[in-house]
Amino acid sequence: MRKLPPNLLIGAVLVALVAGTAALSLVWTPHDHTLLNIRGKFAAPSELHWLGTDQLGRDVFSQLMVAARNSVAVALISVCLGGVIGVALGLVASAMGGVVEDVIMRIADIGFAFPALLLAIMLAAVFGPSLPVAIIAIAFINIPVFARVTRASANQIWTREYVYAARAAGMGRVSISRDHVLPNIAAPIIVQATIEFAIAILAEAALSYLGLGAQPPAPSWGRMLSEAQTLMYLAPQLAIYPGVCIVTAVLGFSLLGDGLRDITDPRLVRQR
Amino acid sequence: MIEAAALTVDMGAGQAVREASFVIAPGDRIGIVGESGCGKTMLGLALMGMVPDAGHVSGSLMIDGIQMVGAGEVTWQRLRARRVAMIFQEPMAALNPIKRVGETVMEPMMVHLGLGRDAARARALELFREVGIPDPEARLRQFPHEISGGQRQRVLIALALACDPGVLIADEPTTALDANVALRVTQLLVGLAARRTMGLVFISHDLAAVARATERVMVMYGGDIVERGATDEVLAQPRHPYTRGLLSARPSSGNMRATGGRRGRLPTIPGSVPPLAELAPGCRFAGRCPVELKVCNGARPPRQGNMICHRAEEGA
Numbered sequence A: 001m002r003k004l005p006p007n008l009l010i011g012a013v014l015v016a017l018v019a020g021t022a023a024l025s026l027v028w029t030p031h032d033h034t035l036l037n038i039r040g041k042f043a044a045p046s047e048l049h050w051l052g053t054d055q056l057g058r059d060v061f062s063q064l065m066v067a068a069r070n071s072v073a074v075a076l077i078s079v080c081l082g083g084v085i086g087v088a089l090g091l092v093a094s095a096m097g098g099v100v101e102d103v104i105m106r107i108a109d110i111g112f113a114f115p116a117l118l119l120a121i122m123l124a125a126v127f128g129p130s131l132p133v134a135i136i137a138i139a140f141i142n143i144p145v146f147a148r149v150t151r152a153s154a155n156q157i158w159t160r161e162y163v164y165a166a167r168a169a170g171m172g173r174v175s176i177s178r179d180h181v182l183p184n185i186a187a188p189i190i191v192q193a194t195i196e197f198a199i200a201i202l203a204e205a206a207l208s209y210l211g212l213g214a215q216p217p218a219p220s221w222g223r224m225l226s227e228a229q230t231l232m233y234l235a236p237q238l239a240i241y242p243g244v245c246i247v248t249a250v251l252g253f254s255l256l257g258d259g260l261r262d263i264t265d266p267r268l269v270r271q272r
Numbered sequence B: 001m002i003e004a005a006a007l008t009v010d011m012g013a014g015q016a017v018r019e020a021s022f023v024i025a026p027g028d029r030i031g032i033v034g035e036s037g038c039g040k041t042m043l044g045l046a047l048m049g050m051v052p053d054a055g056h057v058s059g060s061l062m063i064d065g066i067q068m069v070g071a072g073e074v075t076w077q078r079l080r081a082r083r084v085a086m087i088f089q090e091p092m093a094a095l096n097p098i099k100r101v102g103e104t105v106m107e108p109m110m111v112h113l114g115l116g117r118d119a120a121r122a123r124a125l126e127l128f129r130e131v132g133i134p135d136p137e138a139r140l141r142q143f144p145h146e147i148s149g150g151q152r153q154r155v156l157i158a159l160a161l162a163c164d165p166g167v168l169i170a171d172e173p174t175t176a177l178d179a180n181v182a183l184r185v186t187q188l189l190v191g192l193a194a195r196r197t198m199g200l201v202f203i204s205h206d207l208a209a210v211a212r213a214t215e216r217v218m219v220m221y222g223g224d225i226v227e228r229g230a231t232d233e234v235l236a237q238p239r240h241p242y243t244r245g246l247l248s249a250r251p252s253s254g255n256m257r258a259t260g261g262r263r264g265r266l267p268t269i270p271g272s273v274p275p276l277a278e279l280a281p282g283c284r285f286a287g288r289c290p291v292e293l294k295v296c297n298g299a300r301p302p303r304q305g306n307m308i309c310h311r312a313e314e315g316a
Helices: A006-027 A060-096 A098-112 A116-127 A131-158 A161-168 A173-184 A186-209 A221-229 A237-264 A266-271 B040-048 B073-079 B101-112 B117-130 B136-140 B149-161 B179-196 B207-213 B231-236 B241-248 B253-258
Strands: B002-010 B015-024 B029-033 B056-063 B084-087 B167-171 B199-203 B216-221 B224-230
Touching (some): A006 A060, A006 A237, A060 A098, A060 A131, A060 A173, A060 A186, A060 A221, A060 A237, A098 A131, A116 A186, A131 A173, A161 A173, A161 B084, A161 B101, A173 A186, A173 B101, A186 A221, A186 A237, B002 B040, B029 B040, B029 B207, B040 B056, B040 B199, B084 B149, B101 B136, B101 B149, B117 B136, B117 B149, B149 B179, B167 B179, B179 B199, B179 B207, B199 B207, B207 B231, B216 B231, B216 B241, B224 B231, B224 B241
Parallel strands (some): B029 B199, B029 B216, B084 B167, B167 B199
Antiparallel strands (some): B002 B015, B002 B056, B216 B224
């Protein structure tokens, strides 16, 4: 067995930490994260409140745990949604070729040029700020990314002799895409999904920071950050904790994605 | 039954196949020979409706009475595998590495003939036996990397036969195999063609294999079918200068002596097949031909009897 690259291992540990915390928050948190205790506000870390309390006396550690769940859920839903649509479009573009491919990819280019933040602000202006709006905005920017990766990888597969053999055996574009192309491009798509996961977590934090994502009382790292901003001189730790969480999650998924690419891309392996 | 008349494949840069006309009847075994880049594979792909997007097919191609030039992908899909099937040169590359070979063979039967899984499996077993794969039950479950090159080529032949095609196009089926295995695969193809009264198009540059596998042969150069005829006649008495060049370039005890003392040197055809865009407008062979006339480079040679050559009248 070849030695696994360190970025893969570190990434996997960080991702496991974040995902594990998110999962644990479903069944257990030290305190109810919404419970107010004005008299106990800005408490220092103690046995009772591991990371202290915030300006309303809520337990910070419990809030961070629930926020982790929120982050992971948003990233998961938006990346899956954008991924499925993007991969489908990429497969169609690659299978049809010609004008259809050009039209799909040029539309993807336009989507690519469109900032997620702008889209989220637009959607929030129309439908009001909410978590589903943030999810749709993040999913939307994922579509062209996956469409591009899929089309590029699929185009390579379409020139393989086994695809010619399948066509010669009378298989149609749909069944070749499903049975031959998709299984052979799974690796780059999974790598891309992992990296997009990191970007989605960052995007969710940014949107929530701006008030376009999670609405109170649902905790979110981004919203905790923005609430702590005004208290920066009074209680800097309230901004540092969610910041560390965001960094951990983003770094974890990025490293995991890099590591997966390293072990699935034979060209990179040989360089080491 | 395939009837091609003035079938042309234009790749934009030039014509990969120029006005090819021929008929393949059930049970016919036809060889196509020529150097790499002469349009052999492109002609095969044209018969399958699988010319790359950049290519434009014109002329006439009737498959079982249906005009296929200008036909859409859906029409072609109905014909492929059932009327015409094709096997490819590189048996490793022609099998999906992450699929069990049984699945690969069963797939077109389920998609195309509407067979259920069990029926398709039974039929795949039957086909594996027909193409001489030992222990077919176990083979069905194996991956391409687990079986040898010769067995892989047999799997691909089984795949091509899955829907009982009327014509089987074999594009260099033996080139990637060692001599012994190549011989057996050739014999298998000949046997299958005879038993099933199936047309066989055998594309190869292995003249010995073509001699064994086919009754008629077409020699291609630069997209033209420059000479054709009964295989044994063409190979015994080649008339076109290109065919002569090809034959004399084969290693044999005779041509070793013919080189006149310089032992170990085989005669060659000087130069190589030019890229499509640089093909001579007249006779494609002009420039490499040992018996070239002034007219050769300008005017297109007439088709006279079985060959296309300016020198045809003189018997070249």
